[in-house]
Amino acid sequence: MGLRERKKLHTRRAIAAAALRLFAERGYEETTIADIAQAADVSPRTFFSYFPSKEDVVFAEIDERLAEVREGVAQRPPGETPLESMRRIVFAMIEAIAAAHGEYGAIQVQLILERPSLQARALKRMNDTEQHVVERLTELSPDLDEIDAVVIAGALVGGMKAVITHCRAHGYAPAATREAVDRALAIVEHGLGSVPALNRPVP
Amino acid sequence: MGLRERKKLHTRRAIAAAALRLFAERGYEETTIADIAQAADVSPRTFFSYFPSKEDVVFAEIDERLAEVREGVAQRPPGETPLESMRRIVFAMIEAIAAAHGEYGAIQVQLILERPSLQARALKRMNDTEQHVVERLTELSPDLDEIDAVVIAGALVGGMKAVITHCRAHGYAPAATREAVDRALAIVEHGLGSVPALNRPVP
DNA sequence: CCAATATATACACTGAGTGCGAACTTGCAG
DNA sequence: CTGCAAGTTCGCACTCAGTGTATATATTGG
Structure with missing residues (x-):
């Protein structure tokens, strides 16, 4: 498994973890994609190259x-x-x-x-x-x-x-x-x- | 059944019919709420007082x-x-x-x-x-x-x-x-x- | 006809999701 | 090591669904 794939998996997990944590802290509706992206240290646009929608995460x-x-x-x-x-x-x-x-x-x-x-x-x-x-x-x-x-x-x-x-x-x-x-x-x-x-x- | 309720039911059916017709003609994604509202002769905002979302129609x-x-x-x-x-x-x-x-x-x-x-x-x-x-x-x-x-x-x-x-x-x-x-x-x-x-x- | 109430609308706004092109990173071949 | 091809991230501009609110209009009961 190359560096590229490992990084991708890591980013994917980071986004998911950040999202779940924020959902738990302040609620689902109250968390925006921008919030998740910031917490996972990626751009908002990148979120959607890992998950097709907010619900999927x-x-x-x-x-x-x-x-x-x-x-x-x-x-x-x-x-x-x-x-x-x-x-x-x-x-x-x-x-x-x-x-x-x-x-x-x-x-x-x-x-x-x-x-x-x-x-x-x-x-x-x-x-x-x-x-x-x-x-x-x-x-x-x-x-x-x-x-x-x-x-x-x-x-x-x-x-x-x-x-x-x-x-x-x-x-x-x-x-x-x-x-x-x-x-x-x-x-x-x-x-x-x-x-x-x-x-x-x-x- | 008063005039008010009859009108409401009529509007509801008109919206649904317009929506289904447009979906059939040009597709679901290609039809906006504005299109449906126009076809049913109501304001876009009114759509949402009859159906909570586009999917529900x-x-x-x-x-x-x-x-x-x-x-x-x-x-x-x-x-x-x-x-x-x-x-x-x-x-x-x-x-x-x-x-x-x-x-x-x-x-x-x-x-x-x-x-x-x-x-x-x-x-x-x-x-x-x-x-x-x-x-x-x-x-x-x-x-x-x-x-x-x-x-x-x-x-x-x-x-x-x-x-x-x-x-x-x-x-x-x-x-x-x-x-x-x-x-x-x-x-x-x-x-x-x-x-x-x-x-x-x-x- | 009047007042109370329900409904319709206009306007302004938030946020999800997409398309695109530029910048950057990685993998690989020479 | 170097440069090229491919993959990845990002910023930007955009569309559209859905919501809150204030205002106008229609309906009902008295």
């Missing part, structure tokens, strides 16, 4: 983790059933979200919850992830009907969203979270278990 | 129909099981979406599909509807755990989204749509059928 860290999850999903032990794969994906994502509760994680979550426009963007990201799951699913089980794959992905992501919603309302106690995941998966699986293609291992 | 008609659906969901025949209620809601919504394919419906759908920001807003509306379903569900079955209700709503709305996605890809042929709905519901229900609270009729 909130998702900087989340997007990084999401990319990791997608990588991880790619390689999968042989003999694993599609259903098991799906369970693994869901757990990886929940874990990724929980892990995001680091330095600025709490601020991100709070911002997203209280700004409808950020909520909308978060949902869009979930939807994109869902599309990804559909692709992966049809790849794993070529004999699976497209409509079935779409429904299954929807149910899975819906379940995930349910867990997040539930945890938000009841705090992120690990035991409660685990229980929520188990319950959600149990419910969804009872329906999913009846799709034969999902329970046949692939070579 | 795209959803004007959809929101009207969604409100109708919520009304319809409210009164429900006695003895109907929660599961039957849910099926009724899903069908009503699918129907509402299909009905929106009127004068400007096609333009709306096209706009939403090709602008990520509009997609995000559409998903937010779906999510809000999902919240509504959760509320209604816990109201209908007080003995239903919250987490279960959230998962069920998620699965239902996920299924709905799946149907829409599928229909979009395969055209809106009525037969195909009906089949998609049946398949989606069948899949979801196989899971949902195992939740006892859902199959007990309420007084």
Whole structure:
């Protein structure tokens, strides 16, 4: 990795960190791009060569983790059933979200919850992830009907969203979270278990 | 209904119609609020007393129909099981979406599909509807755990989204749509059928 | 017809986001 | 080390969405 790329990554992180810090200190609306740029020691114009909009900077860290999850999903032990794969994906994502509760994680979550426009963007990201799951699913089980794959992905992501919603309302106690995941998966699986293609291992 | 309210509704519709027409003619980005205001014969400032943002005007008609659906969901025949209620809601919504394919419906759908920001807003509306379903569900079955209700709503709305996605890809042929709905519901229900609270009729 | 109230508009302003060309930095080849 | 090509930052000028406010105009109820 050359100097150029390292610098870029550093600048990107500096901008994101400065933005999140300012958002936390004085609020989202009250922070301008100019403020962020100044705090990160770049020109206002440069901000937009790293993030296409002010809203996107909130998702900087989340997007990084999401990319990791997608990588991880790619390689999968042989003999694993599609259903098991799906369970693994869901757990990886929940874990990724929980892990995001680091330095600025709490601020991100709070911002997203209280700004409808950020909520909308978060949902869009979930939807994109869902599309990804559909692709992966049809790849794993070529004999699976497209409509079935779409429904299954929807149910899975819906379940995930349910867990997040539930945890938000009841705090992120690990035991409660685990229980929520188990319950959600149990419910969804009872329906999913009846799709034969999902329970046949692939070579 | 007084003159004042009639006029307001008329202006609202005029603005929405002008906006959709201009979006169709020259594109979304290429149409400014000033253009819309001029076409609807109001001042630019007035636009914002009817719609909070340029994006919201795209959803004007959809929101009207969604409100109708919520009304319809409210009164429900006695003895109907929660599961039957849910099926009724899903069908009503699918129907509402299909009905929106009127004068400007096609333009709306096209706009939403090709602008990520509009997609995000559409998903937010779906999510809000999902919240509504959760509320209604816990109201209908007080003995239903919250987490279960959230998962069920998620699965239902996920299924709905799946149907829409599928229909979009395969055209809106009525037969195909009906089949998609049946398949989606069948899949979801196989899971949902195992939740006892859902199959007990309420007084 | 009058007064209270709701609505429309004009005006001025902030801030997000874009296009462009100039200045600068890095990577690489000779 | 040196200079050239490519990538990156920056300043500047601009458009447009969206807001606050004060003023004018229309509607309603009495």
